[in-house]
Amino acid sequence: xxxxxxxxxxxxxxxxxxxxxxxxxxxxxxxxxxxxxxxxxxxxxxxxxxxxxxxxxxxxxxxxxxxxxxxxxxxxxxxxxxxxxxxxxxxxxxxxxxxxxxxxxxxxxxxxxxxxxxxxxxxxxxxxxxxxxxxxxxxxxxxxxxxxxxxxxxxxxxxxxxxxxxxxxxxxxxxxxxxxxxxxxxxxxxxxxxxxxxxxxxxxxxxxxxxxxxxxxxxxxxxxxxxxxxxxxxxxxxxxxxxxxxxxxxxxxxxxxxxxxxxxxxxxxxxxxxxxxxxxxxxxxxxxxxxxxxxxxxxxxxxxxxxxxxxxxxxxxxxxxxxxxxxxxxxxxxxxxxxxxxxxxxxxxxxxxxxxxxxxxxxxxxxxxxxxxxxxxxxxxxxxxxxxxxxxxxxxxxxxxxxxxxxxxxxxxxxxxxx
Numbered sequence: 001x002x003x004x005x006x007x008x009x010x011x012x013x014x015x016x017x018x019x020x021x022x023x024x025x026x027x028x029x030x031x032x033x034x035x036x037x038x039x040x041x042x043x044x045x046x047x048x049x050x051x052x053x054x055x056x057x058x059x060x061x062x063x064x065x066x067x068x069x070x071x072x073x074x075x076x077x078x079x080x081x082x083x084x085x086x087x088x089x090x091x092x093x094x095x096x097x098x099x100x101x102x103x104x105x106x107x108x109x110x111x112x113x114x115x116x117x118x119x120x121x122x123x124x125x126x127x128x129x130x131x132x133x134x135x136x137x138x139x140x141x142x143x144x145x146x147x148x149x150x151x152x153x154x155x156x157x158x159x160x161x162x163x164x165x166x167x168x169x170x171x172x173x174x175x176x177x178x179x180x181x182x183x184x185x186x187x188x189x190x191x192x193x194x195x196x197x198x199x200x201x202x203x204x205x206x207x208x209x210x211x212x213x214x215x216x217x218x219x220x221x222x223x224x225x226x227x228x229x230x231x232x233x234x235x236x237x238x239x240x241x242x243x244x245x246x247x248x249x250x251x252x253x254x255x256x257x258x259x260x261x262x263x264x265x266x267x268x269x270x271x272x273x274x275x276x277x278x279x280x281x282x283x284x285x286x287x288x289x290x291x292x293x294x295x296x297x298x299x300x301x302x303x304x305x306x307x308x309x310x311x312x313x314x315x316x317x318x319x320x321x322x323x324x325x326x327x328x329x330x331x332x333x334x335x336x337x338x339x340x341x342x343x344x345x346x347x348x349x350x351x352x353x354x355x356x357x358x359x360x361x362x363x364x365x366x367x368x369x370x371x372x373x374x375x376x377x378x379x380x381x382x383x384x385x386x387x388x389x390x391x392x393x394x395x396x397x398x399x400x401x402x403x404x405x406x407x408x409x410x411x412x413x414x415x416x417x418x419x
Contacts, residue, residue, distance in 0.1 A: 084342075084343075084345045084346070084352050084403065085319050085342050085343065085352065086355065086356075086403070087318055087319060087356055087369050088369075089356055089357070089369040089370070089371050089372045090370075090371050090372065091371065091372050092357065092370075092371035092372060092373075092415040092417075093415055093416070094373070094374045094413040094414065094415045095413065095414050095415070096374075096411060096412070096413055097140055097390070097412040097413065097414055098140065098141060098142055098412060099392075099410040099411050099412060100118060100133060100135070100142060100392050100393055100410040100411075100412060101133050101142055101145065101410070102123055102129060102133070102410055103123060103393065103408040103409055103410040104118065104120075104121030104122065104123070104129065104379075104381070104393040104394070104408065104410070105121055105122040105155075105378070105379055105393070105394060105395050105408045106121050106122055106155040106156060106206075106323075106379050107119055107120050107121025107122075107129070107155065107326075107379070107381060107393055108120060108121070108157045108159045108168075108325075108326050108381070109326045109381035109382070109383070109392075109393075110159055110160070110161045110166050110326075111161075111329075111383040111384070111385075112161055112163060112164065112166075112189055113163075114136060114137040114138045114385055115134055115135070115136060115137070115189075116134065116135040116137065116381070116383040116390070116392075117132055117133075117134055117166065117189065118132065118133045118134070118135065118381055118392070118393065119132050119148065119157065119159070119168075120132075120148065120152075120153070120154045120155060120157065120171075121154070121155055121379075121393065122154075122155055122175065122408065123408070124175075124408070125175060125176060125291065126175050126176065126288075127175055128154035128155060128174060128175045129154065130147060130148050130150070130152075130154060131145055131146065131147050131148060132145065132146055132147075132148060133145050135383075135390075135392070135412070137383065137385035137386070137388070137390070138385075146192055148194075149185055149194050151181070151183050152168060152171075152181075152183065152185055153168075153170060153171025153172055153173050153180065153181050153183070154171070154172060154173060154174060154175070155171060155172045156171045156172040156180070156205040156206040156221075156222075156259065157169070157170070157171035157206070158170055158171065158204070158206070158207045158208070158209030158218055158221070158325075159209060159326075160209050160210050160211050160216070160263075161189075161211075162211055162238075162240075162241075164188065164189055164190060164240075164241070165186050165187065165188055165189070165240065165241035166186065166187040166189060167184070167185075167186050167197070167209075167211070167216050167238065168184060168185045168186070168187065169184045169200060169207065169209055169216070169218050170182055170183070170184065170200045170203050170204045170205075170207060170218070170221070171203075171204075171205065171206070172205055172226075174289070176282070176286075176288055176289045176290055176291050177226055177280050177281060177282040177283075177289050177290070177291040177292070178282070178289045179203070179224065179226075179282075179289070180203035180204060180205055180224060180226070181203055182199040182200040182201070182202060182203040183196075183199055184196070184197040184198065184199060184200060185197060186238075186241050186242075186243075188241055195241065197236075197238075197243050198236065198243060198245075198246065198247065198248065200218060200234065200248065201232075201234060201248055202223075202224065202232075203224055204218070204220075204221035204222065204223070204230055204232075204259075205221050205222040205223075205226050205259050205279065206221050206222065206259030206260050206261075206325060207219055207220050207221030207230070207259070208220050208221070208254070208261045208262075208263035208272050208275075208325070209263055210263045210264070210265050210270055211238070211265065212235075212265050212268075212270045212305075213268070214237055214238070214239065215235040215236060215237050215238065215249075216235060216236050216237075216238045217233065217234070217235045217251065217270065218233070218234050218235070218248075219232075219233040219234075219251075219254045219263070219272065220232075220233070220254045220256075220257045220258055220259070220261065220272070220275070221257070221258070221259045222257075222258065222259045222279050225281060226279050226280065226281050226282065227278050227279050227280075227281045227294050229256070229257030229258040229259075229277045229278070230257045230258075231253040231254055231256075231257040232250070232253060232254075233250070233251040233252060233253050233254050234248040234249060234250060234251060235248065235249050235251050236248045236249065251309075252305075252309055252310070252311065254272065254303070254311065255301075255303050255311045255313070256275075256277075256299070256301055256303070257277065258275045258276050258277040258278075258299075259275060259276065259279060259322075259325075260274075260275050260276055260279075260322040260323045260324065260325055260341075261273060261274050261275030261322070261324065261325060262274060262275075262324045262325060262327065262328045262335070262337060263325070264328060264330070264335055266330060266333070266335070266362055267362070268306070268307070269304055269305070269306050270304065270305040270306075271302065271303070271304050271314075271335065272302070272303045272304075273301075273302050273317065273321075273324070273328075273335070273337070273360070274298075274299065274300060274301070274302075274317055274320065274321040274322055274324050274337075274340070275298075275299060275301075275322050275324075276296050276297060276298045276299065276320075276322040276323075276341075277296065277297045277299070278294055278295050278296040278297060279294065279296060280292060280293055280294060281294050296344065297343075298320035298321065298322045298341060298342055298343050298344075299320050299322075300316040300317035300318070300319060300320045300321065301313065301316060301317075302314040302315065302316060302317065302360070314365055315365055315366065315367060316367075317337075317358060317360075317367055318356070318358060318367050318368075318369055319342055319354075319356075320342050320343050321337065321340040321341070321342055321354055321358070322340055322341045322342070323339075323340045323341045323378045323379045324337055324338075324339070324340040324380075325379075326379070326380070326381050326382065327339055327340060327379070327380040327381070327382050327391070328382060329382050329383060329384035329389060330384070331359075331384055331389070331417060331418075331419055332418075332419045333361070333362045333363055334359050334360060334361050334362060334419055335359070335360040335362065336357065336358070336359050336360075336370070336382075336384070336389065336417070337357070337358040337359075337360075338357050338373065338377075338380045338382050338389070338391045339353070339354050339355065339356075339357075339373055339376065339377040339378065339379075339380040339391065339394065340353070340354040340378060340379075340380075341353055341354060341378050341405075342354050345403075345404075348404075350404040351378075351404060351405055352403045352404065353376035353377060353378050353395070353396070353397045353403050353404070353405055354376055354377075354378075355372055355373045355375060355376035355377070355397070355403070356369050356371070356372060356373070357369070357370050357371045357372070357373060357389075357417075358370070359419070370417070371415070373391070373413075374413055375396050375397050375399075375400075376396065376397040376403050377391070377394040377395065377396050377397075377409070378394050378395045378396075378405055379393070379394040379395065380392070380393065380394045381393045381394070384417075387416055387417065387418050388414045388415070388416060388417070389414060389415050389416075389417040390412060390413070390414045391412070391413060391414075392410070392411065392412035392413075393408075393409060393410060393411075393412075394408070394409060395407065395408050395409070396409050
């Protein structure tokens with residue numbers, strides 16, 4: 001009888017054990033990979049929440065805009081509304097008034113009692129205005145017009161009033177994306193006289209500007225390249241249209257830089273609202289300083305300075321909003337903001353205009369959406385008189401279903417607004 005081959009059996013058993021061991025290692029590896037991928041996807045998704053107040057199927061980041069400014073959205077399954085980030089709100093009853101004499105984009109406006117002084121701005125990307133138009137809220141007519149100083153900026157201005165004198169600071173000089181000027185001026189609105197003031201230490205685009213505690217404050221904006229956010233904050237003492245100091249004083253830097261923000265003083269508190277980081281820049285080598293799109297991030301942040309001279313963060317806006325430096329009015333201890341621009345569409349990457357009217361109640365420090373505009377508008381110029389909220393000028397959308405910018409307008413509208 002043949003003897004069993006123990007050597008072959010041993011080899012077979014060893015081979016079987018090796019196969020089982022390799023299979024276990026492979027399964028363990030697969031499990032680790034799956035676990036890693038699940039953890040990674042969970043970590044990514046945890047940075048996003050669905051906002052029930054927004055239109056369905058729109059995913060809103062729960063972190064600040066700055067935290068996702070380099071993110072991309074390449075998921076073809078994700079559905080995004082054509083009117084990205086529109087918020088449901090009642091349609092206010094708007095009445096169309098007499099149009100402004102010229103269309104304006106990135107202009108400026110200051111209200112003094114029943115008069116709205118409307119300054120500068122683009123007529124087209126290749127043409128800028130260099131005059132002031134005045135609207136009378138009492139008889140609802142456009143009347144007086146007078147020229148600006150030849151050295152004064154034409155857009156992206158910082159501007160504020162003490163009730164008679166209007167202080168004008170820095171801004172862009174010329175059309176397209178030309179450079180800024182550091183020149184500053186003061187206008188006596190009764191005598192229609194312009195005076196020079198000390199130039200800003202360096203020029204800025206669309207800085208937050210206000211009068212507070214006897215000083216003219218200028219904060220943030222964009223640096224000389226028109227794109228990089230600036231944090232600097234300067235002030236200079238002024239009274240009755242006169243500058244009381246020879247030089248600007250350095251103040252506490254603003255928490256977050258950038259242009260196109262609302263800046264409001266109420267009850268000895270200074271508020272800076274919304275705005276953006278980044279802006280169009282001049283195309284390198286272009287003889288006409290042709291505008292070239294750069295990355296922008298719009299934010300909803302609200303900051304306040306009080307007697308402690310420290311920046312304090314307040315509740316954010318209902319959604320990010322920019323191009324609102326002259327789009328606000330004070331209505332019964334509330335700040336009302338009209339229109340603007342929000343984050344670009346995540347898929348088309350187009351600029352998205354804002355069509356809501358926002359209210360910030362200073363008593364409760366809560367935001368609400370009080371209504372919709374006739375259409376979405378960027379850089380509105382706003383006034384409030386005897387219960388009527390007015391806006392004029394800016395750049396409107398392409399239609400109800402397309403919130404991208406299109407036509408620069410001169411129209412003026414008003415709606416009854418009482419809180």
